Amino acid sequence: MTKPSLSTPDKPDVTAARDWVTTLAKYREPNQWRSSFELGVSIIPFFVLWALSWMSLSVSYWLAFAIAVLNAAFLLRLFAIQHDCGHGAFFKNRSVSDWVGRVIGVLTLTPYDVWRRTHSNHHNSSGNLDKRGMGDIHTLTVTEYRSKTPMNRFWYRVYRNPITLFVLGPGYLFLFQNRLPLGLTGSVRFWISAMGTNLAILAALVAVYYFGGLMPVLLIFLPSTLIAATAGVWLFYVQHQFEDTHWDSDKDWQLHEAALHGSSHYILPSVLQWFSANIGIHHVHHLYSRIPFYRLTEVLRDHDELANSNKMTIRESLANARLHLWDENNRRLLSFAEARALYG
Numbered sequence: 001m002t003k004p005s006l007s008t009p010d011k012p013d014v015t016a017a018r019d020w021v022t023t024l025a026k027y028r029e030p031n032q033w034r035s036s037f038e039l040g041v042s043i044i045p046f047f048v049l050w051a052l053s054w055m056s057l058s059v060s061y062w063l064a065f066a067i068a069v070l071n072a073a074f075l076l077r078l079f080a081i082q083h084d085c086g087h088g089a090f091f092k093n094r095s096v097s098d099w100v101g102r103v104i105g106v107l108t109l110t111p112y113d114v115w116r117r118t119h120s121n122h123h124n125s126s127g128n129l130d131k132r133g134m135g136d137i138h139t140l141t142v143t144e145y146r147s148k149t150p151m152n153r154f155w156y157r158v159y160r161n162p163i164t165l166f167v168l169g170p171g172y173l174f175l176f177q178n179r180l181p182l183g184l185t186g187s188v189r190f191w192i193s194a195m196g197t198n199l200a201i202l203a204a205l206v207a208v209y210y211f212g213g214l215m216p217v218l219l220i221f222l223p224s225t226l227i228a229a230t231a232g233v234w235l236f237y238v239q240h241q242f243e244d245t246h247w248d249s250d251k252d253w254q255l256h257e258a259a260l261h262g263s264s265h266y267i268l269p270s271v272l273q274w275f276s277a278n279i280g281i282h283h284v285h286h287l288y289s290r291i292p293f294y295r296l297t298e299v300l301r302d303h304d305e306l307a308n309s310n311k312m313t314i315r316e317s318l319a320n321a322r323l324h325l326w327d328e329n330n331r332r333l334l335s336f337a338e339a340r341a342l343y344g
Contacts, residue, residue: 017256017287023303024288027295028089034294035090038277039081039100046074046107053220054212061219068220072227073275079108079232080277080293086116087289102193106200109174109225113193114181123289126240127258129326130250134183137165137237139247141326142339157336160324165237170229231276238317239264239282242310243332259286265310266317283310 053067084090085101098112105112122135132138140148140156148156158164179198181190208216246262248254266280273280281296284306291299300307312320323333327342334342 017254017260020260020287020306021256024284024291024299027299028288028290030090030092030292030295032091035292038294039090042074042077042081043104046071046078049074050220054216057212057215057219061215064215065219065223068223069227071220072224072231075107075224075228076231077275077277078104079110079228080279082108082110082112082115083119083279084277084293086112086119089290089292102197105197106204108228109197109201110178111181111190111194111197114178114184114190117184117190123259123286124255126286127246127248127262128250128253129247129328130253137241139241139324139326139333141247141328142334142343143328145325145339146343157324162321166230166234170233171226173233174225174229235266235276235279238266238312238320239279241323241333242312242316242320243323245333247326247328247331256287259283261310262286263310264312264317265306266312268314 049067049071053064053071056064056067081090082101082104085097085104088094088097090100091097101116102112105115118135125131125134126136129141138156138159145153145156179194181187181194184190205217205221208221240262242264244261245264246258248258260283263283263286264280265283268276268280277293278296279285279293281300284291284296284299285293320333322335324336325334325339326332327334327339330342
């Protein structure tokens with residue numbers, strides 16, 4: 001079968017992007033044993049490191065803290081597994097996937113059913129200028145930014161500042177914002193998800209405090225949670241925030257075109273790719289979200305076009321962090337300085 005073309009003329013071919021769905025469908029089936037193995041090699045080390053860190057408190061607070069920092073990597077991987085569960089990509093039985101996701105959601109401080117719904121909205125509207133606001137990084141167009149008052153421009157700059165996005169934001173998101181089903185408060189189901197997760201988290205923290213006092217909370221729970229949260233927010237950011245990303249107004253927006261051309265292929269060292277569960281292969285994930293994370297590398301192995309598409313190195317991702325405004329005329333993300341130079 002002829003593989004879809006990834007040629008990108010002035011307006012990428014929508015049919016070519018859509019054709020990839022048929023090609024990728026053969027990768028969608030999870031392997032039950034492989035999924036169980038991936039869950040085991042993530043959650044067992046997580047609890048073992050938690051126990052080692054706790055025992056280390058009697059030896060050195062710094063040692064306990066260092067182990068907690070290492071454990072953040074396993075917590076990040078657990079979030080990635082929860083992510084696959086939310087897409088029904090981890091186990092063939094959807095109910096099993098959902099309950100695994102709900103249990104992991106207690107560890108990641110993320111109400112599973114709430115997150116699954118908002119993340120679904122993200123997939124269904126990513127790159128759509130008229131459907132921004134839920135499950136994405138808030139991004140203004142140059143025109144929108146220039147039309148705002150000086151005070152509103154200031155607050156947008158504060159929001160897009162790396163200190164806000166990657167230092168203050170992750171802690172606020174996972175420790176506080178996730179405690180309520182924001183955007184979905186009209187549904188009892190999502191309140192149950194949020195409050196049930198909150199009660200389970202509270203019970204776990206009370207037990208930790210009862211048996212170990214305050215130090216396990218301060219030196220194990222908080223560091224591992226905040227570092228994993230920061231890494232997760234950074235990964236989410238670079239997946240769609242790059243110079244040649246893809247945005248369209250609703251009348252021109254196409255799901256598959258936005259998935260293919262608006263999602264990055266983040267090149268990471270093998271150890272970081274393992275801990276992030278291949279989430280850097282994001283353009284393939286957005287094209288076909290039912291593919292288990294451990295099969296995404298199969299896609300790249302079999303399809304050179306996708307393997308070489310939308311590549312972003314770590315150095316390039318750091319440079320892209322200074323881009324904040326979408327230029328609808330030139331169809332690329334700009335820095336504030338570039339926007340000012342072009343438009344005044």
